[in-house]
Amino acid sequence: MTGSLGRPRLHLRVTESTNDRARELAASGAPHGTLVTASMQTAGRGRQGRTWVAPAGCALLMSLVVREWDELLSLRVGLAVADVVGSGASVKWPNDVLMSGRKVAGVLVEGRPQEGWAVVGVGVNVAVPAGSFPPELAGIAGTLGRDRGELEPFLDAVVCALEKRFEGERDEVLVALRAVDALAGQRVVHSSVRGVGAGIDASGRLLVRSENGAVVALDAGEVHLGTPTAS
Numbered sequence: 001m002t003g004s005l006g007r008p009r010l011h012l013r014v015t016e017s018t019n020d021r022a023r024e025l026a027a028s029g030a031p032h033g034t035l036v037t038a039s040m041q042t043a044g045r046g047r048q049g050r051t052w053v054a055p056a057g058c059a060l061l062m063s064l065v066v067r068e069w070d071e072l073l074s075l076r077v078g079l080a081v082a083d084v085v086g087s088g089a090s091v092k093w094p095n096d097v098l099m100s101g102r103k104v105a106g107v108l109v110e111g112r113p114q115e116g117w118a119v120v121g122v123g124v125n126v127a128v129p130a131g132s133f134p135p136e137l138a139g140i141a142g143t144l145g146r147d148r149g150e151l152e153p154f155l156d157a158v159v160c161a162l163e164k165r166f167e168g169e170r171d172e173v174l175v176a177l178r179a180v181d182a183l184a185g186q187r188v189v190h191s192s193v194r195g196v197g198a199g200i201d202a203s204g205r206l207l208v209r210s211e212n213g214a215v216v217a218l219d220a221g222e223v224h225l226g227t228p229t230a231s
């Protein structure tokens with residue numbers, strides 16, 4: 001993928017979901033790289049039908065229109081965000097970014113491949129106060145604990161990292177992902193399999209060594225992180 005990401009940019013003080021705005025723009029012909037950001041969302045969406053909530057002005061809320069991508073798109077995005085989060089960041093397949101075992105960023109890719117576009121939505125808890133998460137997210141959600149003034153530089157860094165990871169060779173991306181794979185050696189539970197994370201294959205699928213020793217490749221779906229194995 002080539003070209004400049006982040007232009008044109010539409011910034012909204014409040015919107016339901018930046019993914020919705022970006023989808024509308026994509027459907028009406030917005031070019032590859034078009035960026036929508038917001039200070040606040042009133043109906044932020046997560047994966048698996050979940051909501052994504054963040055206090056106003058504390059999180060990076062962005063959606064990017066893409067018109068060129070490969071099957072690793074959603075993994076490339078998680079990796080790019082982990083690059084910016086920095087040392088200690090890991091990626092829980094396919095694209096949750098964790099710090100100290102807590103999710104600090106999520107990625108929601110939605111699209112109409114038949115119309116030639118996808119929207120990459122990213123939420124990062126850059127400056128969310130640690131005590132502001134609802135009780136049900138305690139111990140699960142985390143924050144980078146930065147100042148609000150770091151939101152714009154963080155956005156710039158994410159856009160640069162996305163450029164780099166979108167342009168990266170598949171093998172390079174997969175090697176980098178495997179190095180920050182939060183599920184490697186961890187107990188994982190998927191709808192159809194229980195086992196231990198055994199890496200990421202050449203197609204970007206999660207490998208799980210199941211309890212009977214067979215290695216299963218998972219394409220998508222919810223993967224729960226269990227407790228570390230006693231090895």
Ligand code: BTN
Binds near residue numbers: 105
């Ligand atoms: C997830 O981890 O479940 C994905 C969360 C994605 C949240 C971002 S915030 C910006 C963009 N707009 C949305 O409504 N969702 C994504």
